Structures are given as C-alpha cells and as structure tokens.
Amino acid sequence: MADTRPLIEVEDLARTYHVGEVEVPALRGVSLTISKGEFVAVMGPSGSGKSTFMNLLGCLDRPDRGRYLLNGEDVSRLGPDPLSAVRNRALGFVFQSFNLLPRAAALENVELPLLYAGVHAHERHRRAMEKLALVGLAERAHHLPSQLSGGQQQRVAIARSLVNAPALILADEPTGALDTRTSLELMALFQSLNDQGMTLVLVTHEPDIAQFAKRILMFRDGRLVEDQPVAGRHSAAAMLTGAAA
Amino acid sequence: MNHLDTLRGALRSLRANRMRSALTTLGIVIGIAAVITMLAVGEGARRQVAEQMKSLGTNLILVLPGTVTSSGVRLGGASRNSLTEADARAIRQEIPGVVAAAPALRGSGQVVYGNLNWATQLYGVDGDYLVSRDWVIASGRKFDDNDLRGKAKVALVGETVAQMLFGGTDPTGQTIRVKGVPLTIVGLLESKGQNVMGQDQDDIVLIPLGTARGRILGSAQGRPDSVGHITVKMADGSDMQAAEAQVQALLRQKHRIQPGQDDDFNIRNLSEIVQAEQASSGALSALLAAIASVSLIVGGIGIMNIMLVSVTERTREIGIRLAVGARRGDILTQFMVEAVTLSVLGGLVGVGLGLGGGLLVQRLFDWPVVFQARAVLLAVVSASAVGIFFGWYPARKASRLTPVEALRHD
Numbered sequence: 001m002a003d004t005r006p007l008i009e010v011e012d013l014a015r016t017y018h019v020g021e022v023e024v025p026a027l028r029g030v031s032l033t034i035s036k037g038e039f040v041a042v043m044g045p046s047g048s049g050k051s052t053f054m055n056l057l058g059c060l061d062r063p064d065r066g067r068y069l070l071n072g073e074d075v076s077r078l079g080p081d082p083l084s085a086v087r088n089r090a091l092g093f094v095f096q097s098f099n100l101l102p103r104a105a106a107l108e109n110v111e112l113p114l115l116y117a118g119v120h121a122h123e124r125h126r127r128a129m130e131k132l133a134l135v136g137l138a139e140r141a142h143h144l145p146s147q148l149s150g151g152q153q154q155r156v157a158i159a160r161s162l163v164n165a166p167a168l169i170l171a172d173e174p175t176g177a178l179d180t181r182t183s184l185e186l187m188a189l190f191q192s193l194n195d196q197g198m199t200l201v202l203v204t205h206e207p208d209i210a211q212f213a214k215r216i217l218m219f220r221d222g223r224l225v226e227d228q229p230v231a232g233r234h235s236a237a238a239m240l241t242g243a244a245a
Numbered sequence: 246m247n248h249l250d251t252l253r254g255a256l257r258s259l260r261a262n263r264m265r266s267a268l269t270t271l272g273i274v275i276g277i278a279a280v281i282t283m284l285a286v287g288e289g290a291r292r293q294v295a296e297q298m299k300s301l302g303t304n305l306i307l308v309l310p311g312t313v314t315s316s317g318v319r320l321g322g323a324s325r326n327s328l329t330e331a332d333a334r335a336i337r338q339e340i341p342g343v344v345a346a347a348p349a350l351r352g353s354g355q356v357v358y359g360n361l362n363w364a365t366q367l368y369g370v371d372g373d374y375l376v377s378r379d380w381v382i383a384s385g386r387k388f389d390d391n392d393l394r395g396k397a398k399v400a401l402v403g404e405t406v407a408q409m410l411f412g413g414t415d416p417t418g419q420t421i422r423v424k425g426v427p428l429t430i431v432g433l434l435e436s437k438g439q440n441v442m443g444q445d446q447d448d449i450v451l452i453p454l455g456t457a458r459g460r461i462l463g464s465a466q467g468r469p470d471s472v473g474h475i476t477v478k479m480a481d482g483s484d485m486q487a488a489e490a491q492v493q494a495l496l497r498q499k500h501r502i503q504p505g506q507d508d509d510f511n512i513r514n515l516s517e518i519v520q521a522e523q524a525s526s527g528a529l530s531a532l533l534a535a536i537a538s539v540s541l542i543v544g545g546i547g548i549m550n551i552m553l554v555s556v557t558e559r560t561r562e563i564g565i566r567l568a569v570g571a572r573r574g575d576i577l578t579q580f581m582v583e584a585v586t587l588s589v590l591g592g593l594v595g596v597g598l599g600l601g602g603g604l605l606v607q608r609l610f611d612w613p614v615v616f617q618a619r620a621v622l623l624a625v626v627s628a629s630a631v632g633i634f635f636g637w638y639p640a641r642k643a644s645r646l647t648p649v650e651a652l653r654h655d
C-alpha cells in the first residue's frame with residue numbers, strides 16, 4: 001500500500017530576483033503537494049521558473065514568500081547551517097552540468113555527502129561503492145570525471161545523490177547534456193529507483209522524457225498552470241531493449 | 246568531517262597547483278629563513294660576548310687620566326698627566342681586595358728585526374700588568390724585578406708580532422729594535438685572539454715601564470712618573486661599586502681635590518664597556534628582526550592574495566560542497582587549513598633554509614652561530630599565525646557564499 005502522506009507541501013511559494021533596480025519575479029506563488037513514491041516531471045518554456053522552483057525544493061535557495069514543508073518540517077525559514085543539514089540528510093540533487101569535483105575520482109565524489117555527514121572512511125567507502133555498483137560504474141570508481149563520458153558522469157552524480165539515502169531526488173534537466181540513448185538509459189535508472197520507492201522530481205524540456213514520469217507539472221511565467229497524471233506507463237527499459245531488438 | 250580528511254583535502258588542492266603554491270609561500274620561506282638565521286647568528290654573538298666578558302673579567306676597573314664633565318666631554322690639557330705610578334702603588338696598598346693595580350703607558354711604533362719591520366702597540370708595564378689581564382707566558386719568562394727596577398732593555402712580544410717578525414719560530418733571546426733602542430725578547434705571550442671590539446690583542450710589545458718612559462714612549466710626557474692608565478683587578482666576588490668608590494676617594498685625596506671640584510681622572514668599569522657593545526649588537530638584531538617580520542607580513546599578504554584568487558576560481562567547487570551538505574564552518578575550515586598548511590610548509594622549508602644559512606655564515610665569516618629549538622618553534626608558530634591571520638578573510642568570504650550563487654558561477 002502506498003504511503004499517501006505528502007512528502008512535499010508547498011504553499012504560495014514565491015521568489016523574486018533583484019538585478020540592480022529591476023525586480024524579476026521568477027516564481028509568483030506556487031502551491032502543490034507531492035507524496036512519497038511519486039515521479040514528477042516539471043515542464044514549461046524557458047524562463048518560466050522551473051529551476052527557481054527546483055532550487056527552492058532543493059533548499060539551495062530560500063523563498064521570499066510562502067511555506068515549504070518537507071516531511072512535515074517547515075524548512076522555508078531555516079538558516080544556512082540547518083539547511084545544509086537538510087540537503088545532506090534528506091535531499092539528493094542532480095544537475096544538468098553534473099557538478100562533480102573535477103580533481104576527485106568518481107568514488108570520492110560519491111563519498112562527498114558522507115564526508116559532511118561525519119561518516120568514517122571505511123563505511124564511506126563501502127556505501128559509495130555500493131551506489132556506484134547500483135548505477136553500473138563499480139569498475140570506474142577510480143576514474144576522474146574527465147575520464148568518463150557524459151552519461152557516466154551523470155550516473156556518478158546520481159550515485160552521489162543516492163548515497164545518503166535521501167527521501168527525495170531532485171534533477172534539473174539531467175538529460176539536457178546527453179544524447180537520446182544515454183537519456184533513455186538514465187530514465188530507466190530513474191524509473192527503477194522510483195519502482196523501489198524513491199520520490200523523484202525532474203525538470204525537462206522534452207515531452208518524450210516527461211512521459212516516463214507519473215505526473216507532469218506545467219509552469220508558465222512563474223506559475224503552475226497545469227498538473228496532470230501521465231496516462232499509461234512508459235518504460236524506458238523496455239524501449240531500450242525494444243530499440244536493441 | 247574529520248581532521249585527517251580536511252588535511253588530505255587541503256594537501257590535494259595545494260598539490261593541484263604545485264607551482265603556484267610554491268611561489269605563494271616563498272615570502273614565508275624567506276621570512277622564516279631570515280628569522281632563523283638572524284636568531285642563530287644573534288645568539289652566537291651574544292654567547293661570544295658573554296664568554297669574552299667572563300674572560301675580560303668583570304672585576305676590572307680602568308682608571309684614566311683627565312676629567313669627564315657632566316656633558317661627557319673629556320678635558321685634556323693640564324690634567325692629562327694626572328695619573329702616576331704612586332697612585333697605582335697607593336691603590337695596591339690601601340684598598341682591600343686589590344689583586345693587582347697595573348700602571349701602563351701606551352703608544353705605538355715600528356718594531357724592527359733584521360730587514361723586517363712591523364707597526365704595533367707598545368705598552369710600558371710593571372709586574373702587575375700580566376696579573377691584571379690574566380695573561381700568561383707561552384715561552385720564555387716574565388719581567389723580573391731586575392728588569393723592572395733596572396730599566397732593562399727587554400721585551401715580551403705578542404703572538405702576532407712573533408708571527409710577523411719571526412715567522413712563528415720562538416723569538417725568545419732575539420733582539421729587536423724599537424725607536425732605535427735594542428730590546429732582548431725574554432718571553433712570548435700566549436695568544437689571546439680578538440677582543441670584544443674586534444682588535445687583535447696579540448699585536449703588542451710589552452716593555453718595562455721605566456725603560457719605556459725613558460727612551461721609547463716617555464719624552465713628551467710631563468711628570469717623571471706619570472702613566473697612561475691604571476688597570477685595577479679586584480679579588481673574585483668583590484663589591485665592584487664599593488671598590489670604584491674607594492678608588493675614587495683615594496685618588497681625590499691624593500690629588501688634593503677640593504669637595505665640589507671635578508675629578509682629574511675617571512673611572513670605568515670594563516663590564517660597562519662590554520654591556521654598551523652588547524646593547525648595540527642588540528639594536529642590530531632588533532633591526533634584523535624587524536626586517537624579518539616585514540618579510541613575513543609581505544609573505545602573508547601573498548598568501549591572502551592567492552587564497553582570494555583561489556576562492557573565486559573555486560566558487561563552483563564551494564557550491565557543489567554546499568549542495569551536498571557542507572556547512573559554512575566546513576568551508577571556512579577547508580580554506581583556513583589550506584592557508585595554514587601552505588604557510589606552515591613554507592615555514593618548515595624556511596627553517597631548513599635558515600639552518601643552512603646559519604651554517605653558511607659560520608663557514609664563510611667564521612662567526613659563531615647557535616641554533617635553538619626555541620627559535621625553530623617560534624618560527625613555526627609565527628608561520629602558522631601568518632597563515633591564520635591572512636587566511637581568515639578569504640576563507641570567510643568563501644564560507645559566506647550561498648549555494649545557488651556559488652553553483653551559478655563558472
């Protein structure tokens with residue numbers, strides 16, 4: 001039985017950027033709830049406020065207005081250090097540009113959240129290897145990001161987002177820098193994570209990619225204009241084997 | 246995040262920019278090397294002075310003719326010849342605790358042996374002179390009573406004079422000529438080396454006082470028994486201030502100086518002279534220390550500059566770390582540890598160079614250097630202090646970034 005208690009409750013969330021004298025209202029009051037186990041795709045034209053919204057959900061930024069309850073806890077008024085702790089324990093973030101430390105090997109990149117969680121070296125190593133194996137990169141553990149393909153780097157980033165067993169994975173255009181096939185592989189990975197109960201929110205421009213989610217949010221001009229479930233189930237893994245056949 | 250991880254991370258990013266790290270810390274290296282060398286050289290000099298002070302004897306009093314006015318000007322003229330052999334005798338007999346009271350006449354002149362000649366110091370002395378200076382004979386004999394009373398034409402020569410005229414062979418028994426007077430060398434003085442002022446103490450010829458006064462140094466001097474100065478040596482453990490006061494009172498009485506009138510002689514304590522010398526070498530080391538600290542500050546500014554550049558360059562890295570849960574304190578610590586590691590490594594290299602520099606000074610200038618663990622500790626502590634002080638601002642700047650800002654940077 002699915003747990004229907006909301007993981008995310010957002011009420012009238014707003015964020016305005018100030019560029020000199022000019023005010024840019026990037027998010028103009030968004031309200032929604034996301035339950036545990038959901039797989040949500042966020043879509044909308046460029047500049048519609050998707051990244052702004054994701055940064056707020058990811059506790060990388062703070063709203064000017066509104067409330068954000070994560071797992072029942074109001075995180076919209078927390079200070080920098082408590083927010084760091086939330087990001088470390090409850091959230092995993094995947095970026096379009098991977099954002100791996102260039103001089104650290106894949107394994108060390110995956111260990112990074114554990115380092116700040118105060119986990120001992122031995123345990124850190126064990127858990128990071130486990131996640132690297134999960135994304136199929138165990139034998140690349142000691143490669144630097146520059147020695148990995150884009151798809152592989154994004155897998156390392158996903159392993160890193162998973163390593164602290166977060167409640168939620170946020171991904172801002174994770175396939176934006178990848179080709180179609182690699183994107184499909186990545187979506188298959190996300191779907192399998194979701195099948196195991198992980199809650200996912202993912203921004204994408206591509207309707208094909210959004211089809212792999214279970215629910216699609218449409219943003220326009222800083223507002224949520226559409227919120228619809230995806231009809232039918234599209235399996236990225238099946239499409240991959242289908243394409244191979 | 247544990248300390249070992251932090252340190253490892255710092256070393257990694259310093260290694261990533263090896264050349265830059267090395268150049269950045271060069272200021273610290275030079276500053277610390279300078280500090281270490283200065284301290285070693287300064288301590289060597291201090292010990293040498295202390296040693297010489299001991300060998301000079303702090304229980305010596307020097308009595309010079311002439312008046313010192315309150316403004317410090319020494320008056321010559323009539324009082325030039327105010328000290329006499331009789332004064333020395335009186336001091337020897339009447340003041341308790343006097344080991345020797347040696348009157349001496351001083352001058353200079355050419356000493357001739359065969360076709361060699363050498364300009365040196367000439368001292369007319371009596372039997373107390375060698376006692377007052379703790380000087381012994383290396384070969385031959387001292388002046389005896391006959392030499393002194395009979396104004397014999399004899400001499401004692403110092404090591405340097407023996408070297409110059411006799412090429413190191415024993416000069417005892419040879420005859421030299423000083424101002425036309427033939428003198429037979431009866432003994433060679435043991436070498437004393439340089440004194441505190443750097444003068445060669447072995448460049449000297451001693452002649453019996455009577456002999457010197459009569460034909461060699463005497464003609465211009467007024468009174469028949471006047472002397473150039475008197476060296477008074479007190480027994481070990483004497484109260485030197487009391488002894489000085491006694492000498493002063495005795496001489497005032499003998500010279501019939503009325504109360505309220507200035508002395509026609511002046512008394513100096515040898516240890517005062519040495520202390521003055523030491524104070525000036527202290528001033529020198531203070532100056533060197535100031536130069537060293539300026540170089541440390543400049544080195545620190547170099548570190549701050551590069552750390553600021555590094556924070557800007559690594560803004561994205563900071564963003565990534567913040568995004569996965571680094572707290573502001575973690576970022577602050579990371580950059581502080583980098584700055585301090587950089588400066589401490591520089592400090593250690595500087596210590597090595599400084600020790601090498603000290604040894605070089607020792608070899609090249611034959612200067613005694615003394616290394617102290619204390620100095621090394623001081624150097625390492627000041628290097629880390631520089632790192633902490635100049636690393637603080639860049640590190641704080643890094644830790645104040647917000648995750649979104651930092652991640653947007655490229």
Ligand SMILES: Nc1ncnc2c1ncn2[C@@H]1O[C@H](COP(=O)(O)OP(=O)(O)OP(=O)(O)O)[C@@H](O)[C@H]1O
Binds near residue numbers: 019026044045051
């Ligand atoms: N740091 C910023 N300073 C000022 N304005 C900003 C900043 N970040 C975003 N904006 C503005 O806020 C609005 C929303 O930006 P946002 O990045 O959320 O859009 P987006 O939906 O993610 O677009 P895209 O699909 O191109 O990534 C845009 O008008 C953008 O110009």
Ligand SMILES: [Mg+2]
Binds near residue numbers: 050051172
């Ligand atoms: Mg965006």
